[in-house]
Structure formats: C-alpha cells, structure tokens
Amino acid sequence: MFPPVPNPTTQATPPKFGEQDLMRRSASTVTPPAKRQTGVAKLIDVSKCIGCKACQVACLEWNDLREEVGVNVGVYENPHDLTPNTWTLMRYTEYDNPESGNLEWLIRKDGCMHCEDPGCLKACPAPGAIVQYSNGIVDFVKANCIGCGYCVKGCPFNIPRISKVDQKAYKCTLCSDRVAVGQGPACQKACPTQAIVFGTKDDMKKWADKRVADLKSRGYKNAGLYDPPGVGGTHVMYVLQHADKPQLYAGLANNPTISPIVELWKGLTKYAGLAAIGAFAAFGLLHHIVSGPNRVSDEDERSAKRLAQGQSQ
Amino acid sequence: MKRSEVAPGDSVHPGDPVIVDRYTTAARINHWITATSLVLLALSGLALFHPSLFFLTGLFGGGSTTRMIHPWIGVVLFFGFLGLFLRFWKLNLWERTDNVWLGRLRDVLTGHDENLPEVGKYNAGQKLVFWSMSLLIIVMITSGVVIWEQYFSEYFTIEQKRIAILIHAISAIVAICVWIVHVYAAIWVRGTISAMTRGRVTGGWAWRHHRRWLKELVTGRP
Ligand code: HEM
Ligand code: SF4
Ligand code: SF4
Numbered sequence: 001m002f003p004p005v006p007n008p009t010t011q012a013t014p015p016k017f018g019e020q021d022l023m024r025r026s027a028s029t030v031t032p033p034a035k036r037q038t039g040v041a042k043l044i045d046v047s048k049c050i051g052c053k054a055c056q057v058a059c060l061e062w063n064d065l066r067e068e069v070g071v072n073v074g075v076y077e078n079p080h081d082l083t084p085n086t087w088t089l090m091r092y093t094e095y096d097n098p099e100s101g102n103l104e105w106l107i108r109k110d111g112c113m114h115c116e117d118p119g120c121l122k123a124c125p126a127p128g129a130i131v132q133y134s135n136g137i138v139d140f141v142k143a144n145c146i147g148c149g150y151c152v153k154g155c156p157f158n159i160p161r162i163s164k165v166d167q168k169a170y171k172c173t174l175c176s177d178r179v180a181v182g183q184g185p186a187c188q189k190a191c192p193t194q195a196i197v198f199g200t201k202d203d204m205k206k207w208a209d210k211r212v213a214d215l216k217s218r219g220y221k222n223a224g225l226y227d228p229p230g231v232g233g234t235h236v237m238y239v240l241q242h243a244d245k246p247q248l249y250a251g252l253a254n255n256p257t258i259s260p261i262v263e264l265w266k267g268l269t270k271y272a273g274l275a276a277i278g279a280f281a282a283f284g285l286l287h288h289i290v291s292g293p294n295r296v297s298d299e300d301e302r303s304a305k306r307l308a309q310g311q312s313q
Numbered sequence: 314m315k316r317s318e319v320a321p322g323d324s325v326h327p328g329d330p331v332i333v334d335r336y337t338t339a340a341r342i343n344h345w346i347t348a349t350s351l352v353l354l355a356l357s358g359l360a361l362f363h364p365s366l367f368f369l370t371g372l373f374g375g376g377s378t379t380r381m382i383h384p385w386i387g388v389v390l391f392f393g394f395l396g397l398f399l400r401f402w403k404l405n406l407w408e409r410t411d412n413v414w415l416g417r418l419r420d421v422l423t424g425h426d427e428n429l430p431e432v433g434k435y436n437a438g439q440k441l442v443f444w445s446m447s448l449l450i451i452v453m454i455t456s457g458v459v460i461w462e463q464y465f466s467e468y469f470t471i472e473q474k475r476i477a478i479l480i481h482a483i484s485a486i487v488a489i490c491v492w493i494v495h496v497y498a499a500i501w502v503r504g505t506i507s508a509m510t511r512g513r514v515t516g517g518w519a520w521r522h523h524r525r526w527l528k529e530l531v532t533g534r535p
Contacts, residue, residue: 125361125367127364144376146377149474152471152474153475262475264479270363273362273482277493284501291423295503296515296518300518301330301515301520304331304520304527305330305331307520307527308325308327
C-alpha cells in the first residue's frame with residue numbers, strides 16, 4: 001500500500017506556494033523563481049481502477065460543482081464528456097484482447113494532465129489567465145480569463161471547457177488549493193483502491209515502477225508508465241496495462257505534442273505579422289518623406305477647366 | 314464597345330475650379346461604417362494577437378468584452394463591405410490598361426502620372442485593394458465564425474478551429490497591411506480624401522488621376 005497523505009491539522013496553515021512560485025504565466029514574461037518547488041504528480045493506475053466514480057463525485061464535491069442531470073444512452077460514461085463542471089470523467093473501453101482472448105475493461109480517469117509544456121498556457125492571450133507553478137501544477141485563473149477558447153485549441157488532450165454560463169474556461173486544478181496546504185487532491189483521497197496516488201513526481205515514478213513490475217509479472221508484458229515526453233512529461237501520469245497502445249484507453253494520445261499549427265500560429269505568425277505591419281507603415285512614412293505629396297497642379301486644374309468648358313460651349 | 318466608367322451620381326460641375334461629384338451620400342455613409350468597423354476590428358483583434366498589445370482591450374472595456382464584441386463588429390464589417398462591393402464591383406473589373414499601369418509602378422510611386430495610361434474611375438492599385446479586401450473579408454468572416462467560441466464552438470472540431478485561427482490571424486495581418494496601403498494612398502495623393510468626406514473632388518484631381526473617367530463625364534461617351 002502506498003502511504004496515504006496524512007489528514008490535515010485543524011490549524012490554519014499558510015499556503016506552500018503562490019504567486020512567487022510561477023514558472024510560466026500566460027501572455028506574460030516571468031522570471032522563474034531561483035528555488036523550484038519539488039515537482040508533484042498524481043499517478044492514476046488504470047489497472048487498479050474499478051470504475052466506481054468516487055473520484056468524480058469527490059471532484060464535484062470539493063470544487064462545489066453541480067452537473068446537470070443527463071440522459072442515459074446505455075453507456076457508463078456519465079456525463080458523456082468533460083464539461084465546465086465535470087473536470088474529471090471516467091471513460092470506459094471494452095477491449096477484446098486478441099492475444100489473451102480476454103475481454104478487458106479499461107477504465108481511464110480523464111482530465112487535465114498538467115503538462116510540463118502546457119499548450120493551453122502557450123495559446124492563451126490573456127495575461128495571467130493560466131499559470132504554471134514550479135511544482136508543475138497548471139491552473140486557470142478565472143478573474144483573468146476572457147473566454148476566448150484559445151486554450152481549447154492549444155491543449156493536446158482536449159481538456160479545457162468554456163462555460164456557457166460565465167464564458168470562462170474550466171478544467172482540473174490538481175486541487176491546487178488542497179496541495180497548497182499539504183493535502184492530496186480530492187479524487188485521490190476518495191479513491192477506495194488506491195488507483196489514484198499523489199506525491200512528488202519522483203516518488204510517483206518509483207511507485208509506478210513497482211506497479212509496472214507487478215503487472216509484467218502477471219503477463220502484461222507491455223505494461224508501462226504514461227508520462228509523454230512530447231509535452232515535457234506530465235504531472236498526472238497513468239500506469240497502463242498496454243502502454244504500447246495508449247490509444248486503446250478511450251483515445252488517449254499516443255504521442256501528444258502541442259499541434260504544429262498552434263506552434264506556427266503562436267510563433268512565426270506573431271513575429272512575421274507584427275514585422276509586416278511595421279514594414280508597411282515604415283514604407284509609407286519613408287515614401288512620403290522621400291517623394292513628398294502627389295499634388296494636383298494648377299495646370300491640371302486648367303486642363304480640367306478647358307475640358308469642361310470646351311464641352312459646355 | 315468600351316465600358317462606361319461612370320457610376321450613378323457621378324457628375325461634373327464646370328466652374329473655377331471644376332468640381333466633380335464622385336461618391337453619393339449613401340456610398341459615403343456605407344464607406345465610413347465599413348471603415349470604422351475595420352479599424353475597431355484591427356484594434357480589438359490585435360489586442361488578442363500579441364501580449365504586448367493586450368492593453369488595447371482597455372479601449373473596449375476589458376478583455377472579455379473585447380472578446381465578445383470583436384466578432385459582432387465583424388458581422389457589421391461583413392455587411393458594410395457587402396454594400397460597398399455591390400456598389401463598386403463593376404468599375405473594379407480588371408482591364409488590359411491596368412497591366413500597363415501596374416508595369417509602370419515606378420512612375421506611380423514617383424508621381425509621374427503623365428507617363429501612365431489614362432485611368433477610369435479606379436486605377437489598378439485601387440482595384441487590387443478592392444479585390445484583396447473582398448477576398449480577405451470572406452476568409453476572415455468564414456474563419457472567424459469557426460473560432461467564435463460563444464455560439465459556434467459545438468459545430469467544429471478542435472483541429473478545424475486550430476486551422477481557422479491560424480488563417481484568421483494571417484488574413485487579418487494581410488488585411489491590415491492592405492488597409493495601410495489604402496489609407497496611405499489616400500493621404501499621399503492629395504485631394505483624394507474629400508471624395509469620401511464631401512463626396513467630390515476637383516476637376517484637376519480627376520484630370521490628373523482619373524482622366525478617362527473625367528472625359529466620359531464631360532463628353533457623355535466612354
Ligand atoms: C469579418 C468577421 C470577423 C469575425 C466573425 C471575427 C471573429 C474573430 C474571433 C471569434 C476571434 C477570436 C477572439 C474572439 O472571440 O473575439 C478573432 C480574433 C482575431 N481577429 Fe477577427 N473576426 C472578424 C474580422 C476581423 C478583421 C477584419 C480583423 C482585422 C483587420 C480581425 C482580426 C483579428 C485578430 C488579429 C484576431 C486575433 C488572432 C490571434 O489571436 O492570433 N478579425 N476574430
Ligand atoms: S478561454 Fe480563458 S484561459 Fe482559455 S485561452 Fe482564453 S483567456 Fe486563456
Ligand atoms: S492537459 Fe491540456 S489543459 Fe491540462 S495542462 Fe496540458 S495543455 Fe493545459
């Protein structure tokens with residue numbers, strides 16, 4: 001068993017991280033703090049998940065969210081997708097394993113991966129609407145969000161959702177408020193099988209190694225850790241029975257990276273665009289200085305007059 | 314048969330100087346609605362385009378209202394430009410002399426109008442501005458709807474939205490550059506701005522820059 005995060009004291013505790021620990025801030029330049037916090041991570045062991053959705057409930061509960069009563073279309077997913085209120089969602093896949101002949105029920109807890117290289121943050125145009133703390137947590141700051149939906153385009157995991165009520169972006173916060181006072185995320189706390197564990201990223205990787213070894217000993221030869229390098233690694237990781245085929249798990253990206261289109265839009269286009277506008281304006285200014293205004297001469301006026309009179313006579 | 318270069322409302326008034334009516338009141342109102350919305354769109358768009366310009370959201374009452382209002386101004390621009398398009402498209406059709414004019418761009422830029430072919434109501438430069446704006450506005454409204462999160466987010470995939478916003482940003486930049494050319498030309502060629510403010514120009518201006526148009530107005534023959 002993984003040692004659970006101890007219960008909190010009843011004393012007020014000052015937050016362990018805050019503004020001074022920002023690694024990145026959307027549409028702003030920040031100097032990263034000299035001293036980094038220890039990286040944290042949530043490890044989701046798909047092989048241990050029983051699909052009870054306690055984590056989903058805990059998330060609603062802790063974050064004071066209410067989901068609309070939906071419609072049953074005969075699947076386990078409820079609601080049918082992540083929403084501005086559902087920041088984590090259990091996704092169920094029935095996998096007919098051709099090698100073993102077993103029917104496997106793969107249940108993945110979907111939600112923000114807290115990327116080390118967050119596409120949402122890089123796409124966001126509003127200063128400070130998305131921040132990344134030095135412990136790896138990527139958080140949305142509602143007060144600064146303008147509801148443009150750029151984060152939706154930036155995210156390689158299809159996570160952020162824009163509320164139709166207040167036009168703000170929402171996603172998992174990794175319970176930054178709980179982590180700040182030494183607690184684990186609410187979902188982790190609620191999980192009855194320890195399929196979700198929380199700690200430093202290093203510890204989580206070590207724990208994952210044990211879990212992977214265990215799975216391999218039970219015949220899952222491709223078991224492994226999902227910590228995709230394309231986004232610099234993530235602060236929410238999965239232990240997968242079939243780490244060679246992440247796609248099996250309700251379409252988990254095989255090798256997620258920030259889309260090249262987003263990189264182009266947020267990279268070259270910005271510099272080339274501003275340069276082009278500047279160049280056109282500068283050309284106009286220079287041209288005017290060099291060649292002076294194009295004035296109508298008295299001769300032009302006289303010619304027009306001759307033309308007009310010649311005709312009216 | 315040569316085509317007529319005269320639009321409804323164009324007329325010439327002999328005098329000193331000769332006065333030529335170039336745009337009707339309706340055309341001018343139409344133009345200024347379009348122009349205002351284009352400037353507001355460029356400002357509100359650029360505010361989201363680059364962090365160093367985010368302060369421009371202050372002109373529109375903050376980030377959220379900028380985000381909210383920009384596409385609506387786009388709708389105004391679209392219909393405004395549609396009006397201009399319907400008014401002006403015919404006289405902006407390309408002619409063979411336009412190639413000659415463009416080929417002598419050096420004379421254009423140095424103000425040697427005497428070396429240029431006689432021009433009708435619009436010269437090749439004006440026509441290029443007209444057609445590129447027409448195209449760009451179609452591209453911008455189309456891509457703009459795809460990225461209009463508030464009302465249209467459900468109808469497009471994320472990949473489509475990524476492509477659309479890239480296209481939107483690039484076409485907006487090109488449109489702003491075309492706009493700079495348009496405004497600069499109006500300032501550089503003195504006597505032009507009154508065409509859109511009071512609707513008329515002097516005969517000398519028309520003689521110098523749009524002689525074929527002036528001649529047709531005077532003689533009544535294309
Ligand atoms: C014609 C109709 C148009 C529509 C429907 C439209 C819509 C949009 C939308 C929905 C956005 C995303 C931000 C937001 O939600 O407000 C946007 C961004 C933008 N728009 Fe437009 N727009 C239009 C025309 C224009 C024009 C004419 C310009 C410039 C001359 C322009 C320049 C921009 C720029 C620079 C951005 C920011 C792109 C970025 O962040 O990279 N738009 N537009
Ligand atoms: S919706 Fe909010 S968080 Fe997302 S990119 Fe826009 S301003 Fe940033
Ligand atoms: S998963 Fe998406 S929303 Fe979460 S940090 Fe990564 S890019 Fe941002």
